Amino acid sequence: MTKKILVVEDEFIVANNLQMILEEAGYTVIGVAVSAREAQEYIHQDKPDLVLLDIRIKGKLSGIDIARKLRADHIPFIYLSAYANQTILEEAKTTEPYGFLVKPVRAKDLLVALEIAWYLHQHSFESKLRREDLLQKSITEISNEGLEARQLLLKIAEAMQSYIPFDFIACGIRPLDTNHFTDTGYLRTGFDEYQFIGEKEWMTISGLNLAAISDIIENSDSDSYANIYNRGLTESTINNFLQKKLMDWLRMESYLAFPVALGYGLSVHYFFYSRHVDIYNKDHIALLNRLKTCLEEVANKTVYAETSSPARIRQPVTTKKKQGEVTDNKAFKGIIGNHHLLLSALDLAAQVAPYNTSVLILGESGTGKERVAQAIHLLSPRKNGPFIKVNCAAIPPTLIESELFGHEKGAFTGAIEKRKGKFELADGGTIFLDEIGELPPSMQVKLLRVLQEREIEYVGGSTIIKVNVRIVAATNRNLEKEIAERNFRLDLYYRLNVFPLTLPPLRERKSDIEALVLFFAHKFCDALNKPFNGIADSMMEKMYAYNWPGNIRELENVIEQSVVLNDGRSKLQLMRSFSLSTPESTERAAINTFEEVKHFQQQTEREYITSMLKKTKGRIRGAGGAAELLNIKPSTLESKMAKLNIKRQDFIDTPENL
Structure with missing residues (x-):
């Protein structure tokens, strides 16, 4: 039986074009409504299988008002719009549409969007029934x-x-x-x-x-x-x-x-x-x-x-597990904390993981978006497939198409051999598109095609390659704002935003700071072969008072620095010259950004290691060597020297540097 489509669009040319495309493809158009009132009459008279819905239509009621009714009646719908500001986008998002098409609409995009919307609707309904059936059986078993x-x-x-x-x-x-x-x-x-x-x-x-x-x-x-x-x-x-x-x-x-x-x-x-x-x-x-x-x-x-x-x-019931770690499930290993905002996000991650639904992870830099993306992969049926990470902000615009989709030999200068792209490498698994908000506009169009059609084409090639990939994207940008400023495509946003989840910044879950500090302190003490003697009270006070603009990543770096500079006999503490900024204290120069903190830590660590090398006259290994004084392995010290670009002339006086 052909599917029945209702078109809600008040522009005659657009509506007529949509009707022609749909009827040529074998769909039955039950009507074209130019207002919310007409749309409601069509829905009441002949319930449609799917609705194409313009956000802005004539009359007091908008397309969003109709969408709420459709959602309540479990009728899938796809939004149509030429442009939408941030306020409208945020309101439209709450109605959970099955897709979004930007006018003017291409025939192929429309038909693909309809197939995807119907697939999502059917499978979401079926999966919902299956999950409820499993829950019912589970409760019955528990009762017995x-x-x-x-x-x-x-x-x-x-x-x-x-x-x-x-x-x-x-x-x-x-x-x-x-x-x-x-x-x-x-x-x-x-x-x-x-x-x-x-x-x-x-x-x-x-x-x-x-x-x-x-x-x-x-x-x-x-x-x-x-x-x-x-x-x-x-x-x-x-x-x-x-x-x-x-x-x-x-x-x-x-x-x-x-x-x-x-x-x-x-x-x-x-x-x-x-x-x-x-x-x-x-x-x-x-x-x-x-x-x-x-x-x-x-x-x-x-x-x-x-x-x-x-x-x-x-009688007591014991459910306590290892302090700090949210679960003993391997997928969430290393995600530390039990604040309700974090747990809510992890609940969503666990809930969506078994399905192929695209996921958009939102949150500031350093909140752990990559870890959650990997957890979703490990909890999914694709866990034995590849997990491919792509930082969209780190690839030059001229190379990003080749990196994502691959290229043929000779496709451009420097393409000396045929090379697979990240999407093909991720086939059968998950691709994690980090910093998706940094993607150039030209690539946004091409990525949208891949998401809709699940196929790629090499740069310089003509062969279509089918890929079976789950998309998990992440960004620290406000995509609604980027859309309003015409920096991000509306249709791509809705294609990615099927299942959004937001990770809270560290300043909003300060109750997790102690667990995070202890976790990283043990981690770095073990790595540097140093005993852990606890955290100084003064250090913990400053950690709680600080607002952590760099989030968990910044905290991790601060703890690593403290462990490196610790003498192995006393509690960990912040350097005297290091000041964590707080809203209440501005008398000392504050280090406000993650990059500044990182630079300061590296410089301090470099100076400290160099001073030890000068003290031992350049000797690294053996009794009295710099590694022994630092209480770390010689190989670890050599690795840090390479990382911090510490050269012989920095700690050995020679005629050249006297």
């Missing part, structure tokens, strides 16, 4: 394991994490017992680490005794139906005084309540809390409704466990 209440909730938390995001999950019997606060839950402390919270823990967190908590319970109403609450947005509608207090105690910004009735006046309420505002939506409630039967089984067993053997649920 015969676990006590505390362990049962922990297993449910682990199963639900990638479907409904939360920083704290809890459940409890209703109506509430004013004599005992029986709600139990798990606070998320790492990627797959959870801390149990029960009555004793609530008293510690709140600073209240049982009588005070009982008073709060007595003045609280229970949530009688599934609902979503946001601090500052729907806070005035929260009648549940207890939930308000819990949000305050745990510093949460929103929560989702989902009650499951059990009969005899009893029910079990599930609660999902987040430190993000407006993170929960109707889709999450719809998912819980589809899982209601499974959750009722779990709830019945929770009630049985709590009423028949209250002592059992006080």
